Amino acid sequence: MERQSSGVLVQRRSRQSYRSYVGSHLGFTPGFTQRRLTTSRVAAARGRRGARAPGGRGAAEASPAQLALLAREWQLSYVTPLYRFRHDQLRSYARQLGAFLAAETRRGEAAEAGLQDGLKVSITLVAGMAQTEEDPDAVFIQMHSKRQFAAPDDAPRLAWSGWLACVGGDADYLRSLPPDFVCLPLLGASGAEGLTALVKAWFRRTFDCCFGPLEINSVNLQWLAALWTDCHAQTSIQQLKLVWSLPVEPPLQVTYTVHPQDAWELWKSVRQPGERGEEEVGEEDGSIAIEEVARFIKGLQSHFYRHFRVELSAEQLTQVSTALGAAKHSGRLKISNSSYMITTLTLLTECALLKMPI
Amino acid sequence: MEDPTRRMLQQLIRRIPTQMLKTSLSRWGRLDAEQLDFTQRKVVWTECLLALCEESGLGVKHITELEMIYVIDNPNRRLWTAYQLLEPEDDARSVELTHFKEQFKAHLAELNRHVSVKIKKHTDEEVWIRIAWGDSFSRPNHLKPTYVVCYLQTPYVFVNNLTSVQKPLLSQALILATKYSSIKDANLSGRKLTGIRDLLMKQFRQVFPSKHLQPLGENKQINSNPQIGCEQEEQSENRLQMACEAFGGGMLPELQTATYKLETKLKDNTNKIMTEREQPFRCVVTFASTNILESLRHSAMTGIASTPVTPLLSSITQKGRNHFVISDKGPGRLPQTPHPTK
Structure with missing residues (x-):
């Protein structure tokens, strides 16, 4: 079973041609989650490395639905597994959600949510937003408002959009779910908060799931900083910007903006050549180890300390941004380049799975 | 009233919050503000105000007067x-x-x-x-x-x-x-x-180094806990003294940011490749807060910033600047000639 699934996996990887595999940062996860998630993912990723098709990187062809995920800031939440969710019922779900929203409007409760009459809801599949065969397909929800005095050729205004995805979810965990459950642990929402609340309410009612805020902690922000910096050789990151917040009175914010080339050279210098063979360094290498991320951030922090005598490692990292994307501690995410979307979402799926109550 | 004049007045009113505008109008004294009903929506009474100005034959000259009154009263x-x-x-x-x-x-x-x-x-x-x-x-x-x-x-x-x-x-x-x-x-x-x-004009309480600790107001609050050991007390007093020497005592001038453009080599004992690299490590560090001097003094007092405070941070008060370019060239860590920064 295990072998079979990795065979399929390799095929998919070469076809989709995404790159960095998110290594294990599970050293930081609380003990109880380890039962669910394998702790040796770096090893697993490296084991598969030999089988990867050559030239399997670079910009992946993004589908239109994937493109819709770009250039918008998403507020992330985790979602517990959906009970009796079926991917072939999306049209019917769209109708039901539309009816639910209309009913809420009539009850007047949605007035504050900025909800107008006549929202057109569509729910579609997003192709290609998965990493393994076990990942359920991602779902994209859009709500367009019909303007009363719109000209016939006016495009309807997008009032709310959101997606549910599972990218590279832990295989053991996905397999352990009872057959009636579908796991799409990551929700990204963009639009009025009132509408987000209504959509969540409908999902809770229909699929017996629950939602919670997905904060991106310092460690995961560091991972994103390293992941994005690693891409600089292919796509310019323009700059690496890290923001820390210091708990003093009044609160102090430290913004650390690094020249892209220098950030990349620092990253290259902390990569461990010994463990993966010299010829591969800086070339095609899919995995990133937690130690490398730690050394990268420590390098930045010690340079800072030498000048300002403030130890950033003790402070909270609240924001990371590059031209490829931006993430905030509060769970806001923006992905600006489709090539690295899968990588980023793999990391966040893992965060969501860890955040979920068991 | 000519169109440009009208536009200018409209723009001015749009920018000013109603409460402040009321004060500015009465100080302006060109028309009777009593005639305006400020409880209405801004758009409505703006029209009335425009009409009043037109009636009184007020032009650009008078409106610039009003603008100046407002700006001088609200310079922040x-x-x-x-x-x-x-x-x-x-x-x-x-x-x-x-x-x-x-x-x-x-x-x-x-x-x-x-x-x-x-x-x-x-x-x-x-x-x-x-x-x-x-x-x-x-x-x-x-x-x-x-x-x-x-x-x-x-x-x-x-x-x-x-x-x-x-x-x-x-x-x-x-x-x-x-x-x-x-x-x-x-x-x-x-x-x-x-x-x-x-x-810039050093209008704040500067604290100078002295062998005897000055009785600073903040001291007593910090040391109110009798459990604190003697040594610890001395340390925190020391930190407080050094924090005030670097940033000043009492109320500090309000500054929102301090920016450092660093063009220095990255020296790290654990990273040979970067330490041996010829080029400087280019980055920009910005500190931001509603009052950065207060924030920095507090961080030095609480030990978040190690004391003695680095000259880079104390230069903000010592030199009266908040834009710096730091390079390895020249004696000392701070550049001797102030590079213009923007």
């Missing part, structure tokens, strides 16, 4: 950049207002014919200048004026909203009118005019 709502005049002539200190006004207007008009200048004395030393710029083909644009605040007996000038084209003209007129030889960017900017002025 725009971004100010500090400049410093250099090499005064012998009689520079004795320049008085009437002479300055005449000279400034004359010189500026010589450099740019289409310019409208209004000068107002606020306090004895504080002079406010409003400049609406035009060019050879256009009339002065009153929608985007430059504000300049001069303190005649000091070499400091504070400027808001100045383009790079206008900068040499203003510099020239200022130098000639104040009898100085040159002017430079003071590498200091902030949203609170009072904050950057107090910092």
Whole structure:
């Protein structure tokens, strides 16, 4: 079973041609989650490395639905597994959600949510937003408002959009779910908060799931900083910007903006050549180890300390941004380049799975 | 009322919160503000105000007056950049207002014919200048004026909203009118005019190093816990003393940011590749808070920033700057010549 699934996996990887595999940062996860998630993912990723098709990187062809995920800031939440969710019922779900929203409007409760009459809801599949065969397909929800005095050729205004995805979810965990459950642990929402609340309410009612805020902690922000910096050789990151917040009175914010080339050279210098063979360094290498991320951030922090005598490692990292994307501690995410979307979402799926109550 | 005048008044009213506008209107005194019903929506009474102005035959000149009243009363709502005049002539200190006004207007008009200048004395030393710029083909644009605040007996000038084209003209007129030889960017900017002025003119309580700890107000609060060991108490007192030496005691001037452009080598014992690299590690560090000096002093007091405070941070108060370029060149860690930064 295990072998079979990795065979399929390799095929998919070469076809989709995404790159960095998110290594294990599970050293930081609380003990109880380890039962669910394998702790040796770096090893697993490296084991598969030999089988990867050559030239399997670079910009992946993004589908239109994937493109819709770009250039918008998403507020992330985790979602517990959906009970009796079926991917072939999306049209019917769209109708039901539309009816639910209309009913809420009539009850007047949605007035504050900025909800107008006549929202057109569509729910579609997003192709290609998965990493393994076990990942359920991602779902994209859009709500367009019909303007009363719109000209016939006016495009309807997008009032709310959101997606549910599972990218590279832990295989053991996905397999352990009872057959009636579908796991799409990551929700990204963009639009009025009132509408987000209504959509969540409908999902809770229909699929017996629950939602919670997905904060991106310092460690995961560091991972994103390293992941994005690693891409600089292919796509310019323009700059690496890290923001820390210091708990003093009044609160102090430290913004650390690094020249892209220098950030990349620092990253290259902390990569461990010994463990993966010299010829591969800086070339095609899919995995990133937690130690490398730690050394990268420590390098930045010690340079800072030498000048300002403030130890950033003790402070909270609240924001990371590059031209490829931006993430905030509060769970806001923006992905600006489709090539690295899968990588980023793999990391966040893992965060969501860890955040979920068991 | 002409269209441009109308637009100017509309824009001005849009920008000012109603409460503040009420005060400014009564100080302006050009029309009876009692006739306006401020409980209505802004759009509604703006129309009434426009009609009133038209009735009273008020023009651009009067509206700039209103704008100046508002800006002078609320100087902390725009971004100010500090400049410093250099090499005064012998009689520079004795320049008085009437002479300055005449000279400034004359010189500026010589450099740019289409310019409208209004000068107002606020306090004895504080002079406010409003400049609406035009060019050879256009009339002065009153929608985007430059504000300049001069303190005649000091070499400091504070400027808001100045383009790079206008900068040499203003510099020239200022130098000639104040009898100085040159002017430079003071590498200091902030949203609170009072904050950057107090910092530059050292209008805050400076604390100097001394062997005996000064009885500072904050001491007692920190040491109220009798459980704190003697040594710890001494340490925290030490930190407090050093924090105040670096940033000042009591209330500190309000500054929102401090920016450091670092062009220094990355030296790290654990990273041979980067340490051996020839080129500097290029990065920009910005500290931001509602009052960074308070924040930095607090971080030194609580130990978040190690004491003694690094000269990079204490330079903000010591040198009265908040823009720095730091490179490895030159003696010391701070550059000896202030690089202009923007």
